[in-house]
Amino acid sequence: MTFADDLRRDALAIRKTFLGMHYRAKAGHIGTGLSAIDILAFLHKSWLTKEDAFILSKGHGASSLYATLHHFGVLSDEVLATYYKDDTLLPAHPAAGAFAAIPAATGSLGHGLPIAAGMAYARKYLDRTSQRVAALLSDGECNEGSVWEAAAFAAHHHLANLLVIIDANGLQGFGKTTDVLDMEPMADKWKSFGFDTREIDGHDFDQIREACSDLDATRPRCVIARTVKGNGVRFMEGKLEWHYLPMSEAQFNEALADLEGKP
Amino acid sequence: MRIEFVKAVHALMEKDPKSLFLTGDLGYNALEKVAQAFGPRFLNVGVAEQNMMGVAAGLAMTGARPWAYSIAPFATYRCLEQIRNDICLHDLPVRVVGNGGGYTYGIMGSTHHALEDLAVLKPLPNMSLFFPCSNNHVAAAVALMGELAGPSYLRLAISGFQSDTAPLAENPVTLTRRYGTRSRKQARGLSIVCAGHAAQIAVAALALDPAIDADVFGFARYPFDLASDADVMASIADTRRVLFIEEHYASGGIGESFAAEIAGKVDAFVRMNAVYRKDQRYGSAAFHLAQTGMTPTTVLATAREMLA
The missing domain is CATH 3.40.50.920 (Rossmann fold)
Known part of the structure; x- marks a missing residue:
């Protein structure tokens, strides 16, 4: 089995778990999770070591991270089963201090990159370790000024141990990113801030691996991952409403069948 | 109070290798010695208070104990959400320092006065506030903040009716x-x-x-x-x-x-x-x-x- 086939199998399993979680919880934020799962699967299977840190800056994708951590054995069945329920440590946006694998409570956009940059600075200049930090942002999140404050900081301090991935699914809260507040050309912006920037198909595992490998010696890396909101479920793909809607039983079954490639 | 603060924090940083100093591009004629003494443990993050607090939180998540300094209104209002979410919700030992509490900055105008700083920080979870009464009170506050495992705020000020009377x-x-x-x-x-x-x-x-x-x-x-x-x-x-x-x-x-x-x-x-x-x-x-x-x-x- 090739590297990509292997990860595709992981991502499929994660998507199934993810959809089950959302169906049972009657919870939204499905589209945003589906656009991120391939990236999350890659990071947790192939990129992050035990010492590295990952910050989910797009906190509304928390459930896709929960499903990914569950798939790789970090969260148990019992813990995952509490998702979205009363008395859970798995709310719709990550909780503070609940799991070592989720260092930061995010959900308000524009917070994760400054935190990741602080961690990367400490690792590079204070602790002098080779540990790395990855942060996953959404494209809509790049509207936030604090993202660019942190981008300038990371480049200025040559945080070459920092990997920023933009889950660029092209849709944000109330419309297309190009209609709401056009941040394109996104790659040029990160490049001009001093990042070693790549632009890829965010659902192509070979491209993801290539773009996240061999970090530059002096510059932080930014990967603009062009993704599809709702990826893997055709009736959700590219549809704004799947940022918000929960699934009916019929929709859930259709979504599962679609993932399996059944007509 | 600024001179007393810098002196106290400098001494504390010499003793605590996990401490570091962040400034939002302020400290002319005050922080030069700290800047020279501590290498990468002194960090001028630029005029970017939101990022300063987020970075401070990230540093603290790795075990560091940062001080984050600016003029009081800039160290509090602009980055209140970073203080709340990134620092307080995670109960991190970030010491926010606001210079110019109250009317200290007088003629600089309303944007530089800090008359609601304690009000906005007071309800935040895990937060401890320190507001020394006069110059000779600052070192004790810095020492206590240095021992806290959670977040804190230090309000430095110059009174319009300055005195530095020793207390009873x-x-x-x-x-x-x-x-x-x-x-x-x-x-x-x-x-x-x-x-x-x-x-x-x-x-x-x-x-x-x-x-x-x-x-x-x-x-x-x-x-x-x-x-x-x-x-x-x-x-x-x-x-x-x-x-x-x-x-x-x-x-x-x-x-x-x-x-x-x-x-x-x-x-x-x-x-x-x-x-x-x-x-x-x-x-x-x-x-x-x-x-x-x-x-x-x-x-x-x-x-x-x-x-x-």
Whole structure:
């Protein structure tokens, strides 16, 4: 089995778990999770070591991270089963201090990159370790000024141990990113801030691996991952409403069948 | 207080290798020695307070203990959400330092005054606030903040009625100071309680009438620990009336919280606070205090009125 086939199998399993979680919880934020799962699967299977840190800056994708951590054995069945329920440590946006694998409570956009940059600075200049930090942002999140404050900081301090991935699914809260507040050309912006920037198909595992490998010696890396909101479920793909809607039983079954490639 | 702060934090950083200093591009003529002494442990993050607090949180998540310094309004309001989410929710040892509490920056204008800084930070989870009464109070606050495992805020200020009088007593835990003791000419007398550098106005009022029948205290830490401040509570039990002074708006101020704590224990609680004015004129800190009605003379007059 090739590297990509292997990860595709992981991502499929994660998507199934993810959809089950959302169906049972009657919870939204499905589209945003589906656009991120391939990236999350890659990071947790192939990129992050035990010492590295990952910050989910797009906190509304928390459930896709929960499903990914569950798939790789970090969260148990019992813990995952509490998702979205009363008395859970798995709310719709990550909780503070609940799991070592989720260092930061995010959900308000524009917070994760400054935190990741602080961690990367400490690792590079204070602790002098080779540990790395990855942060996953959404494209809509790049509207936030604090993202660019942190981008300038990371480049200025040559945080070459920092990997920023933009889950660029092209849709944000109330419309297309190009209609709401056009941040394109996104790659040029990160490049001009001093990042070693790549632009890829965010659902192509070979491209993801290539773009996240061999970090530059002096510059932080930014990967603009062009993704599809709702990826893997055709009736959700590219549809704004799947940022918000929960699934009916019929929709859930259709979504599962679609993932399996059944007509 | 800035000189005392820099001196104290410099000494602390020499002892604590996990501590580091972040500034939002401020510190000219004050932080140069810290910048030179600590290499990568001194970090000018630029004019970017949101990022400064997020970075401070990230640093603290790796085990570092950062100080994050700016002018008080910039260190608090601009980055309030970063302080709340990134620092307080994670209970991280980030020490936010705001220089210029109250009207310190006087003629610099309203944008530079900090009259709601304590109000916005006070309710945040895990947060401890420190507001020294005068220059000789700063080192003790820095030392206590250095020991905290969670977040804290230090409010540095220069009073329009500057004094650096040594207190009669200082509680080592709460840092609460006693500046004056009742002459006991009356059975009841008055408890004058100040928050932070407003105590310097009360000390100046006391100088105008040393025989006034009032206990004078200066709070310097929130949340309160009133069980430890037995001295203050004993005074209030005797006098049952409080004059509370702070260089901060009344709403959300330390006085409001103190009033809530001692409601039922007092018959009178009078507050002297900064007051917002629509047709504000600008001047020195002393000018603003006079405009808002907080001077040694007005404090004395109010105290006498309460005693009459």
